[in-house]
Amino acid sequence: MPSYFLDENKTNGVHEVHAKDCRLLPDRFSRLYLGEYPNSRLALKKAALFRADVEVCRNCDDRKLDLPHSLVVRCAS
Numbered sequence: 001m002p003s004y005f006l007d008e009n010k011t012n013g014v015h016e017v018h019a020k021d022c023r024l025l026p027d028r029f030s031r032l033y034l035g036e037y038p039n040s041r042l043a044l045k046k047a048a049l050f051r052a053d054v055e056v057c058r059n060c061d062d063r064k065l066d067l068p069h070s071l072v073v074r075c076a077s
């Protein structure tokens with residue numbers, strides 16, 4: 001399972017959740033380790049325990065899982 005991280009800094013007003021191999025992953029001083037999850041949606045649930053405004057980075061979104069629209073995210077790039 002991939003590891004997920006929470007960006008401690010806000011992007012477009014939200015804290016983004018990134019998979020370990022995301023090209024947008026912040027440096028290690030600006031991210032919080034969330035753990036290993038089968039998909040970004042579960043990592044997002046964990047992230048919500050730490051921050052109020054969390055979303056999955058668009059680059060990391062699991063499109064194949066057909067996520068509900070409420071979890072579709074904004075991304076800076």
Ligand SMILES: [Zn+2]
Binds near residue numbers: 019024025057058059
């Ligand atoms: Zn990402």
